[in-house]
Structure formats: structure tokens, C-alpha cells
Amino acid sequence: MICNDLHSALTPFLTDHQQVCIVRDEGVKELRIEGVKELVLRTSEQTKSIETVQVIWDFLFAQEMTRHGLLIAIGGGVLTDLAGFAASTYKRGIDYINIPTTLLAMVDASSGGKTGVNYHGLKNSIGAFYPPVETLICPTWLKTLPAEQFLSGFAEMLKTGLVKKREGEKEALWEALLGYDLDTLPLDTLTPLIEQCVAVKEEIVAADPKESGLRKVLNFGHTFGHALEEIQMVNGQWSNGKWLHGYAVLYGMIAELYLSVVKLGCPKEPLQQLTQLMLHYYGRPQCNCSDREALISLMQQDKKNERTAEINCTLLQEIGSPRTNQVITTDEANEALEYLFAL
Ligand SMILES: NC(=O)c1ccc[n+]([C@@H]2O[C@H](COP(=O)([O-])OP(=O)(O)OC[C@H]3O[C@@H](n4cnc5c(N)ncnc54)[C@H](O)[C@@H]3O)[C@@H](O)[C@H]2O)c1
Structure with missing residues (x-):
């Protein structure tokens, strides 16, 4: 949904989940939520890989995230595809929310439930259909987009x-x-x-x-x-x-x-x-x-x-x-x- 106030839109999800973590694209500004740990990733098609998914899994394990946790993905399509795939597989699947920050991610990558990584040189050849519990589209992110x-x-x-x-x-x-x-x-x-x-x-x-x-x-x-x-x-x-x-x-x-x-x-x-x-x-x-x-x-x-x-x-x-x-x-x-x- 289109949303102008991310903190208000996130509030019901924060109260509904035992634990919340953020994974954010390095190219976008921080979204501070009290008590929520964040992992920052440099994204590209080269790093849209199973190794980066492992980094997200390791981060979730380090936070002792349970099956009832929530992952918030903030970034372009590479980040939301990676985070969505990590969420689909961590402890057989945890909830995640997409906050797309590129126009492509807003209109395409962040909805529809396709998640995944590039493998053996083929784009998105490993992945899962695993929709986010919500997609929060805030067009003001686009002000910094090249x-x-x-x-x-x-x-x-x-x-x-x-x-x-x-x-x-x-x-x-x-x-x-x-x-x-x-x-x-x-x-x-x-x-x-x-x-x-x-x-x-x-x-x-x-x-x-x-x-x-x-x-x-x-x-x-x-x-x-x-x-x-x-x-x-x-x-x-x-x-x-x-x-x-x-x-x-x-x-x-x-x-x-x-x-x-x-x-x-x-x-x-x-x-x-x-x-x-x-x-x-x-x-x-x-x-x-x-x-x-x-x-x-x-x-x-x-x-x-x-x-x-x-x-x-x-x-x-x-x-x-x-x-x-x-x-x-x-x-x-x-x-x-x-x-x-x-x-
Ligand atoms: N899951 C799907 O259904 C689906 C659909 C279409 C595309 N995709 C995938 O999406 C990926 C492409 O996504 P993309 O075009 O968003 O590229 P991207 O995720 O690589 O982001 C592009 C660049 O913009 C930067 N960036 C992101 N938000 C920014 C902002 N607000 N201001 C400044 N810089 C910002 C990022 O750091 C990155 O360098 C591809 O891997 C493609 O396979 C998935």
C-alpha cells in the first residue's frame, strides 16, 4: 500500500511480532526503530547470491530470531528479493515486510511474492514464491534515486x-x-x-x-x-x-x-x-x-x-x-x- 508515514504503518506489525529485524540496502537512509537491530548490505547482481542469503540467515541466528519474528526489508529489488528468500527459508519461513526504495521495486519486485537469487550465472534461478505480509510504498524515497x-x-x-x-x-x-x-x-x-x-x-x-x-x-x-x-x-x-x-x-x-x-x-x-x-x-x-x-x-x-x-x-x-x-x-x-x- 502507498504510505506516507512508515512508523505509523509499521506499528501494528511491531506489536504483533515477538522480534523484529531490519535488513537495509546500503544506498538508502536508515529507518530508526527503537530496539530493532539492522543488517546493512551492499547490493548488486553479483552479490544477489546464496552467500548473501547466508549472511542474512547468520544475522537472524545471531539475533536469536524465532519462527514468530518479522524481517523488514528496505531497499531496491535486489535487496527485497534477497531478504524475501532468506525469510522464506529461515526456520521454514518467517514474516517479512517490503519497503521498496527504487521505482522498479515499488511497481514490480516488492509485490507478487517472487523471491530469489542468481545462481550459475542465471538470473533468479533459485528462489521461492513467498509473499511479504505487507508492502509499504513511500514514494519520497525516490527523491534520492538516480x-x-x-x-x-x-x-x-x-x-x-x-x-x-x-x-x-x-x-x-x-x-x-x-x-x-x-x-x-x-x-x-x-x-x-x-x-x-x-x-x-x-x-x-x-x-x-x-x-x-x-x-x-x-x-x-x-x-x-x-x-x-x-x-x-x-x-x-x-x-x-x-x-x-x-x-x-x-x-x-x-x-x-x-x-x-x-x-x-x-x-x-x-x-x-x-x-x-x-x-x-x-x-x-x-x-x-x-x-x-x-x-x-x-x-x-x-x-x-x-x-x-x-x-x-x-x-x-x-x-x-x-x-x-x-x-x-x-x-x-x-x-x-x-x-x-x-x-
Ligand atoms: N521479485 C520480482 O518479482 C522482481 C520483479 C522485477 C525485478 N526483480 C529484481 O529486482 C532487481 C532490480 O531491482 P532494482 O532495479 O530496484 O535495483 P537494485 O536493487 O540493484 O537497486 C539499484 C541501486 O539503487 C540503490 N538505491 C536503492 N534505493 C535507492 C534510493 N531511494 N536512492 C538512491 N539509491 C537507491 C541501490 O543501492 C542500488 O545501488 C533485479 O535483481 C531483478 O531480478 C524482481
């Missing part, structure tokens, strides 16, 4: 606007997002947009908590996006990364919108609108044609593709009408990448 991180989160909001039209809203989410002022990033007009994106995600997750069907609509842009992210790895290690997650998803959405137009007759307008946003704010993907083969091979191994050697995407018939399990041939994937890299 613009690039903001844009990364905004890309996931754009994805939400493309896959779902909400009934009863005055303006369609996609149009409202296109109207948001990305030059000055005002928080007052952003807050209702965050609320809508979270509501869409929660609605979809409630209907399909373990991603057996409907939830795959949220993977729009992610088949190409994950491959674009994973190609940044050097010798199986996470490099500093040319692009943040949301940037890779934005490029992925352009490739998948291109395929939506070609294969499903989706109108060209959203592709053109997203391309404009990319050129104006995100910049072109710095890849070259020789990367295409490697990207296609990564897409064939994408863990979200149940069958191997087949590329499987969510495409759009039109805004708000996603089609999951669309099989893409190697030639079509090549064509979409060629289109993306020629922009």
Missing part, C-alpha cells in the same frame, strides 16, 4: 500500461504514463500511477500466483529483455552492466512489439510511441549484429521458456490484449533484433 534507476523502473510501468487496460479508470494507464513528465519527475503525479501499476500486478498475481498461465502476461518484453541482460555477463560473472534491468526490458518490449505488429496485426502506434521514448530518454541499445546469434541462443535457454530450443514470448494483439505462449522462429527473432538495432 535518474537512470528511475527510468529503469518507469520501463516496467510502461509494460504494465501496455499489457493491461484498467476498467473504471478515467484515463487508460498507457496514455497516463505517456503524459508523465519524465523531464522533471514530479512525485505527486507519479504516486497515482504507481498505485495503478501495483493494482494491476496484484490483480494478475491474485488470479495466477505461481505463473502457470495469466501471470505470463507480465513477461511482456522479458524474453528479449532477459537475453539482452544476460549477454552483458562476462565469463559467467555479472559485469557492471551496460544497461539496467528496465532498460533491457524496454528494448525487449520494442522487439516484441515489432513481432506483435508483424505476427498479430497489433497497431503500430504503441511501437512508435515506445520508440520515441527510447530515443528521447533511454538511448539506443549498444549492441551490434554479431550479438544476434548469442542473443537467440540465450532466448532459447530462457528459464521462462518451458521447452528448450524454442523461443516463447508474450505478444500484444493491441494495448491491453496480451497473448501468451507465442512461439517465435529463429528467423523472426533475428528480424526483430535487426529492427531494434537499426533504430
